[in-house]
Amino acid sequence: MIGPPTPPAGASVRPSRPGLDGRTLRLGAIGTLAGLFSGLFGVGGGTVIVPLLMLWLGYQERMATATSLAAIALIAAFAAAVGGLYGNVRVGDAALVGIPAIAGVVLGAWLAQRLPGRAIALMFSGVLVASAVELVLR
Amino acid sequence: MIGAILLGLAGGVVAGVLGVGGGVLFVPGLVFFIGLDQHHAEATSLLAIVPVAIVGTLRNDRYGNVCRQDALVLGLLSVAGAAAGVALANLLSGRVLRDAFAALMVLVAGQLVRRVLSERRDSPDTGAGSSAQIARSRGE
Numbered sequence: 419m420i421g422p423p424t425p426p427a428g429a430s431v432r433p434s435r436p437g438l439d440g441r442t443l444r445l446g447a448i449g450t451l452a453g454l455f456s457g458l459f460g461v462g463g464g465t466v467i468v469p470l471l472m473l474w475l476g477y478q479e480r481m482a483t484a485t486s487l488a489a490i491a492l493i494a495a496f497a498a499a500v501g502g503l504y505g506n507v508r509v510g511d512a513a514l515v516g517i518p519a520i521a522g523v524v525l526g527a528w529l530a531q532r533l534p535g536r537a538i539a540l541m542f543s544g545v546l547v548a549s550a551v552e553l554v555l556r
Numbered sequence: 557m558i559g560a561i562l563l564g565l566a567g568g569v570v571a572g573v574l575g576v577g578g579g580v581l582f583v584p585g586l587v588f589f590i591g592l593d594q595h596h597a598e599a600t601s602l603l604a605i606v607p608v609a610i611v612g613t614l615r616n617d618r619y620g621n622v623c624r625q626d627a628l629v630l631g632l633l634s635v636a637g638a639a640a641g642v643a644l645a646n647l648l649s650g651r652v653l654r655d656a657f658a659a660l661m662v663l664v665a666g667q668l669v670r671r672v673l674s675e676r677r678d679s680p681d682t683g684a685g686s687s688a689q690i691a692r693s694r695g696e
Binding site for chain 2: 442446448450461462463471480487494498507511542543552
């Protein structure tokens with residue numbers, strides 16, 4: 419097992435910097451797209467953030483995923499707040515799902531080191547497609 | 557109620573193992589198990605995602621994988637898009653929204669399969685492993 423890399427602040431693993439203005443503009447474009455996606459579908463938006471960080475800002479997958487998740491905390495909070503204004507948020511149900519999910523993340527991170535990720539990814543893809551069919555047909 | 561708790565647990569596990577956010581599982585789960593309509597399920601899913609993203613980020617940050625400044629800029633600049641997205645969702649009928657969501661699920665499934673297949677091509681199990689494998693082994 420490789421130890422966790424602990425680069426000093428501002429070290430070389432930072433993605434490329436195309437000038438601050440260009441960078442902010444790109445981040446703003448990604449943020450706007452991700453926000454639209456998140457608000458429209460009720461998801462975090464990682465599906466659009468991760469590929470765009472890699473494509474437009476030269477991120478590696480690991481850092482793109484981690485940075486995306488951090489941004490999602492803010493994006494989902496904004497979108498949930500706006501959804502609340504429309505009266506669509508069921509706070510009790512959100513807690514019922516969101517609190518066990520915290521335990522799930524910790525468990526999942528532990529499991530990830532002990533289970534074949536590929537098999538899980540393929541299985542989960544199957545679950546997604548089946549759920550999509552069920553959702554449309556019901 | 558048990559269904560919702562198991563759903564949360566499952567969503568968290570998937571997020572922890574695959575790095576795919578819980579939302580894509582929470583929305584259909586809230587529809588199937590709690591009986592919410594598409595609009596309520598989506599808005600409720602958003603709130604449920606927040607704690608998952610925070611805990612995941614605290615873990616990732618320990619490994620120095622989070623580019624904090626970019627995440628902050630990205631998150632803060634998403635506010636207009638997020639408001640527009642929610643407004644758009646509320647303009648659409650539940651049926652249209654549901655069908656679009658189903659298409660999104662298939663898209664995410666395809667992304668996952670493609671990722672798995674490209675890993676297989678890149679790294680015949682020699683010790684080092686690709687960055688994606690390392691990322692996954694850390695549960696991001």
